Amino acid sequence: MSDEIMWAVRIDGSWRCVDDTIPLDAEETLYEDLPQWAIDFQEEAALRGVLAGAELAWQQAEIELIVNQLMAIEEAEATGENTGALPGTRVQWLQYRTKVRNWKDGVEYFPDLERRPSRPE
DSSP states (O other): OOOOOEEEEETTSOEEEEOTTSOOOTTEEEESSOOHHHHHHHHHHHHHHHHHHHHHHHHHHHHHHHHHHHHHHHHHHHHOSOOOOOSSOHHHHHHHHHHHHTOSTTSTTTTOGGGSOOOOO
16 A cells, blocks of 8 residues: 555546555546646635626616616506616616626636626617
8 A cells, every 4th residue: 555645536637645545446547646737726716706696686686776777667658667777778788787687607718707798778
């Protein structure tokens, strides 16, 4: 039995310590030193998780704003009074709501806040 610690690294960058008594899983590769790419991959994944959480919180807040905006437009159309609605038509706000709802993991550029859907102007 060896006392030498090795690193079993998966393609997703996750790793575990092993020695010669611990068998590797099929998707693991054995390394003497933990590769920098695996460390970087895990750090990037953690950051992406934080950013995704922030974007999902933004999404929830924006959906609430859209609901209120659509009510304000509806009330203005019914009464003819100024209800303080933001710029944009009902159709534009409905289209925006669809874009906001679809802003989630798997969509191109998510969670880059610079690429969020834009409100109607």
